[in-house]
Every structure is written in structure tokens, then in C-alpha cells.
Amino acid sequence: MKILSDKEFLLKLMSESTDTEPPKSQIWVNGKAVDSFIEGEVCEACIGYENFYLVFTTNNSPFEESLNIQFLDQNCRLLDQATLVWPYSTGSFTLIGLTEPNFIAFKFFEETVWEIALYPSKKLVIPYFSEPAGVWRKFRLRHYFKISKKSVA
Template identity: 35%
Template sequence: MQQHIREDASLAMAKEGNDYELATSFAIIAGRTSEEPLEGTVLEACVQHGDQYLVFLTDDIPFEDSLRIHLLDKDLNRIDTVTLGAPYTTGHFRNLTFEDSGVITFEFFGDCVWEVSVSPRKRLRLPFISGPRGVSWQNGWRHVLELRAKK
């Protein structure tokens, strides 16, 4: 799978956050803007994965920053979202790399390397038991994004 960082990606603020809701942003890739706002305000990276995009966004909340990985289709519609975060824990996104297998690795928090991949078909994800501690998926039972910790 051909993967590379998109240098022409940016964000436009959709809605400011408050005590009850997270801030959201529109993704802008190659001059096109997503119609649906995405949770997050800081663009950490945008990776083209075939004809899809993995958009890595953080919240810019001191001492409790979460990473959201949004998978968008070629028309910038959201396919799936996975979140990495925990109460009273902040992360620092770094060391993004691509493996020949199509897996993307990075560091965020914890003493581990995180791996994200896109499954060719949706898989069942049960809340609280289908992923490592600190990982949650957007609403629904079936997802294509896989996120795991590699020690």
C-alpha cells in the first residue's frame, strides 16, 4: 500500500470547544474541504493511504491531550475514528514511520510505540475489551481502523 505524508493538508476551525464539547475542525487536503467537522484542533499529520487519508489530530488541551485518528475517503468523508487518550494524561505525537506491511507507527504516550492500520473490511470492536487501555472507537460496533500498542 502506497503511503506518504500530505504536505498540503491543513485545518479550518469549525467550532470552538467549551467545558462540555470538544473543538472541531474541517480538514483541508489538496484544496478540498471536508463537509463534516472532525474532533481536534491541531493537525499532527495527514497520511495518504492509497486513495484514503489518515488525519492525526490532537485537542490542544493542556495536561489531558488526546489523539484522534480519522480515516477519510477520497471525497474527505469520515469512514472511521479511533481515539488514544486517558484522563489526566497528555501525549506528545512524534516519530511517525511507515512499514512495508502498511502499518503506521508513532509515539504518543506511554513507554511504547503505537501501530495503526486499516483493515480491508470492518471488524467487530467491543467497548472496553477490544483495544489496549486508553483506546476507544467512535460509535458503532464495526470498524476498519486498528490501533495497538507495541512494547
């Protein structure tokens, strides 16, 4: 697991957000455009995990910012996604650290510390009860990652 640089993984804005659609960006890997697009305007961080990418993007919205978390395969196809959002709130992304073999800690809403556990294959997850308030996903029973609030002592 490692944090990828802009030379290894980069986003280029292709369409700005509208009233009904979020912004879309094209993915560039190792300086080459990939025929794959992702939601978000700003790439906050990209983590390389085994043959996967975990990408954190924001939409560059000053009033109700959300954090898009997208899990891609080695060909940059979307496998799983979640969004951290809270009505009338805005967040600022800070990567806290990586803990081998598969944990990522970060902050987004104020001082809340979030943790993601990554999985190399889909795991069974109970929808709506497995993750804390503020995490939004499409309904699916299996996911490649799980988000939790990290307890801070």
C-alpha cells in the first residue's frame, strides 16, 4: 500500500458540476490518459493497494463539500464507491496515515477521524447498519472496503 504521486495518478477535469450532475474527470496513469472517468474535480489522494486504486476526490464546492471514495481495478474501472456527505456541511480532507496491511485513516468533517479497511475481494456487508451516519452508498450486499469512525482516546 502506498500513496501515489501526481506523476503516477492524476485527474484532469472534463466536465464541471451542474445542478444535476457532479463534475467528471479523466484518469491519467503514469503520464498517459486512460479511457476511464471518475466523479470529482480535485484528487485529494490516491492509494495504490495490491492491483487496485483507492481514490479520494472532492467536487470543489465551498458550501456543501462531499468526499467521493472510489475503488478502481488495475484498468481504472470502478468496482466500489461511497460518499461522505452531511447536509449543509462542508469538509476538508486530511490523510492521516496508512497502516499495513489494509487500513487508511483520514479526517474530513472537522476533527472526526475516519478509517477505511480495504479488501482484495468483495466482503458481505449489511447495508445501512455497517457504516456510520454520513456514509452514503448504492445498495449492495458486498463491498471492497468498509468505512468506520475511528475511536480516538
